[in-house]
Amino acid sequence: MKMHDDELEIDEQTVRRLVDDQFPEWRSLAIRPVPGAGTVNAIFRMGEDYTARFPLTGEAGPIAETLRREAVALAELADACPVPAPRPVALGAPDMGHPLPWSIQTWIPGxxxxxxxxxxxxxxxxxxxxxxxxxxxxxxxxxxxxxxxxxxxxxxxxxxxxxxxxxxxxxxxxxxxxxxxxxxxxxxxxxxxxxxxxxxxxxxxxxxxxxxxxxxxxxxxxxxxxxxxxxxxxxxxxxxxxxxxxxxxxxxxxxxxxxxxxxxxxxxxxxxxxxxxxxxxxxxxxxxxxxxxxxxxxxxx
The missing domain is CATH 3.90.1200.10 (Aminoglycoside phosphotransferase (APH), C-terminal lobe)
Structure with missing residues (x-):
């Protein structure tokens, strides 16, 4: 069931294609969803070390600016945090399979x-x-x-x-x-x-x-x-x-x-x-x- 009226859908196959097309260096990494992980993003594991995060709502322009701003904040928080916190890795571009920018971060176990x-x-x-x-x-x-x-x-x-x-x-x-x-x-x-x-x-x-x-x-x-x-x-x-x-x-x-x-x-x-x-x-x-x-x-x- 959708959490938001304007919520986008994205599946494992779409994530696989987006990663392969935009980040070919990670084609070998397994893709799997992280169930129930967020209310704002759909989150997928990329191998053992990364996550791909796909906004569920919004418009491309504002989302792109938000992701850039969040990347700076994530790095600053990770530097200060007494326990591990995700670090920004890359930003993905909109595509027909997902019309919004998306991001890749490090994975934190726990x-x-x-x-x-x-x-x-x-x-x-x-x-x-x-x-x-x-x-x-x-x-x-x-x-x-x-x-x-x-x-x-x-x-x-x-x-x-x-x-x-x-x-x-x-x-x-x-x-x-x-x-x-x-x-x-x-x-x-x-x-x-x-x-x-x-x-x-x-x-x-x-x-x-x-x-x-x-x-x-x-x-x-x-x-x-x-x-x-x-x-x-x-x-x-x-x-x-x-x-x-x-x-x-x-x-x-x-x-x-x-x-x-x-x-x-x-x-x-x-x-x-x-x-x-x-x-x-x-x-x-x-x-x-x-x-x-x-x-x-x-x-x-």
């Missing part, structure tokens, strides 16, 4: 995290602290927030949140959630920006033997509200482990609350949008909202 796989782990919480600290240590070099998506002013999400509440009437306790958002949206913004991954959901984190082993999807690495990466605590950790994460990073109360607000904003969209097309993503939204509502500090406001 098991994709889930909302519950490390939820009680103080050790994993400590790994997240080291990750966020390492990314924040990167100099913003005077760069400003891009102004699109999460990480700016919470109130900029009002229209989207209204849509989410409307779509979730039969799925979630909307009255309670709407009241919580009314308080969250008024939180003062960040005084200074920091470099953040920007999407630390379980699907973008790899684990091995219960520890953080890799970080994926770093194309959004850039300057935002520092609290944006605190969403990891709500998406992945239950109360005790989340307390370890909070203590390790040491955010003030306002930053911690903004982090919960960004997690809330993201989770509200996941539940209804992916209800039928990607049930694990929808379930992630539900579990994150439940953690927020059950929190003695945030949910009881």
């Amino acid at each position: 098991t994709v995290a889930t909302p519950t796989s490390v939820s009680h782990s103080a050790e994993f919480a400590g790994d997240l602290v080291k990750l966020v600290e390492a990314l924040r240590d990167v100099d913003t070099r005077g760069r400003a927030f891009g102004g699109i998506g999460r990480g700016g002013d919470l109130k900029d999400s009002d229209e989207w949140m209204a849509t989410c509440f409307r779509q979730s009437t039969d799925l979630l306790p909307v009255d309670r959630l709407r009241a919580l958002w009314e308080r969250m949206r008024l939180l003062p913004g960040a005084g200074a920006l920091a470099m953040t991954h920007g999407d630390l959901i379980p699907g973008n984190l790899l684990i091995r033997e219960g520890r953080l082993a890799g970080v994926l999807d770093g194309g959004g690495f850039g300057p935002t509200d520092p609290s944006l990466d605190l969403v990891a605590g709500w998406h992945l950790l239950d109360a005790d482990a989340r307390a370890v994460f909070r203590e390790g990073l040491g955010p003030d109360d306002l930053e911690w609350r903004r982090g919960a607000a960004w997690a809330f904003q993201q989770a509200m969209g996941l539940v209804w949008y992916y209800q039928h097309s990607n049930p694990p993503m929808s379930a992630l939204g539900r579990s994150t909202l439940r953690r927020i509502l059950d929190d003695d500090e945030i949910g009881a406001e």
